[in-house]
Amino acid sequence: MTFKMHTRFLVLLFLTTFLSCNIEPFDGEIIDQSNSLPANCENAVGVATVAAVNYVNATPTDANFSELCVAYRTALENQITLCGDQGGEFQLLIDNLRDCEGGDENVAQQRAFMTANIAGEQFDDLKPNGYNILNKAVGVVTFSGSDVNYLRIQGNSEYQSLVVSGNAKEITLFIPETIWKEGVYDLNIDSTDMNGVATPFFGIVYDTGSAFPLAFEREGGKLTITEFNLNTRVIKGEFEFPFIRASNTTSEEIGPFDCKDGTFDYSLDNEFFD
Numbered sequence: 001m002t003f004k005m006h007t008r009f010l011v012l013l014f015l016t017t018f019l020s021c022n023i024e025p026f027d028g029e030i031i032d033q034s035n036s037l038p039a040n041c042e043n044a045v046g047v048a049t050v051a052a053v054n055y056v057n058a059t060p061t062d063a064n065f066s067e068l069c070v071a072y073r074t075a076l077e078n079q080i081t082l083c084g085d086q087g088g089e090f091q092l093l094i095d096n097l098r099d100c101e102g103g104d105e106n107v108a109q110q111r112a113f114m115t116a117n118i119a120g121e122q123f124d125d126l127k128p129n130g131y132n133i134l135n136k137a138v139g140v141v142t143f144s145g146s147d148v149n150y151l152r153i154q155g156n157s158e159y160q161s162l163v164v165s166g167n168a169k170e171i172t173l174f175i176p177e178t179i180w181k182e183g184v185y186d187l188n189i190d191s192t193d194m195n196g197v198a199t200p201f202f203g204i205v206y207d208t209g210s211a212f213p214l215a216f217e218r219e220g221g222k223l224t225i226t227e228f229n230l231n232t233r234v235i236k237g238e239f240e241f242p243f244i245r246a247s248n249t250t251s252e253e254i255g256p257f258d259c260k261d262g263t264f265d266y267s268l269d270n271e272f273f274d
Contacts, residue, residue, distance in 0.1 A: 041083040048075040111234075112137040113265045114155030118169055118206070119257035126155025129170065130162075138235075140272040141174070143191055148198040149177040150191070151235070153266055166209025171259070173223065173239065175200045180235075181228050187221030187241050204243060204259065212245040212254055233268040 038044040051072040058065045076090050085091055114126035128136060139152040153173040158164040176198035179185055188199045200223045206215035221241025228235050239262035244255035 037078050038082065041079075044075070044079040044082045048072070048079045051075040110135065110137060110267045110269055111265055112155075112267065114153070114171065114263065116155065116171060116239075116259055116262040118171075118204075118259050121169075122261075123155075123157055123169060126157055126169070126171065127159040128154040129156040129159055129164065131156075131159045137267040137269045140270045146191070146198070148191075149272070150174040150198075151177070151180065151268075153235070153264055155264070166213075167207055168205060169207075170203075170205040171262070172203045173200065173264070174202065175223070175225070179225070182225050185223045185225070187217075187223045187239060189217045189219060202239075202241065206243075206245060212247055212252075214246045214248050215243050216246060218242040218244060218256055230268065230273060233273060234266070235268060236263075236265045238263050 038047055051068070052075075054068045055072040058068045062068075073094055076094050079085075080090050080094075112127045112131055115122075115124045116126065117123070128134070128138075131137075139154075141150050141152050142148065143150070151174070153175065155171045156164065157169040164170075173187075174191065176191075178198055179200065185200050186193075188201045191198060191201050193199045202217060202221070204215045204217070207213055218241070221239065223237065223239045225235065225237040227237070240258070240260045242256045242258055244253050245257065246253045
């Protein structure tokens, strides 16, 4: 279960518990008091319930997502102050609200934004495959025969779909832990250079339904990390690389083509960074 899914589950559990318990329902208009201490426990529970519903119905891409998240967190804190927290369930909810912006200098709003111009076609909304369902920005992986951790940053043109089509464009950058810092690096065609040193590399899925569905990277790519911040938990940067397209049934190739003007701005939301 991903972090975001786990958080949503806890929120839904809170709502179910509140609505099913033998607690007198909050009678009357619920005033938005999430940024100030409510008058009493009953009022605090009502405000927290509304804030929970608003948060569950929002997504990280909504313009007011951060505001709703902070309002919910504040409402929970007020509820604990006025009502107590026997068992610590509400504090657990607060601890899991790491995708709020503000309040805690170590908390960053979750994001996954990639852009790129692929063979002359501009894409301004690339996100990890299935991001609209999993809400997971990055991954940390290792490969067989290696103990190096790689940060995986992916952008897919059809991340909204449960099943991507044969024409989906997908760029995946793999960045070794040795260079999780600002700098300019060669983007290689494999996970190691000639000296066996771990290097950044990538893969691209390109028009799998066409006559030339396979894409192969060429030497000469560049990866620039403009920001790597463990406090705000964010990585930003730019990339470019040449590639060729090849038939999956013959040896025929076309290209090279350019993937240029690539940018990425991703939350470091993997549990590796906890």
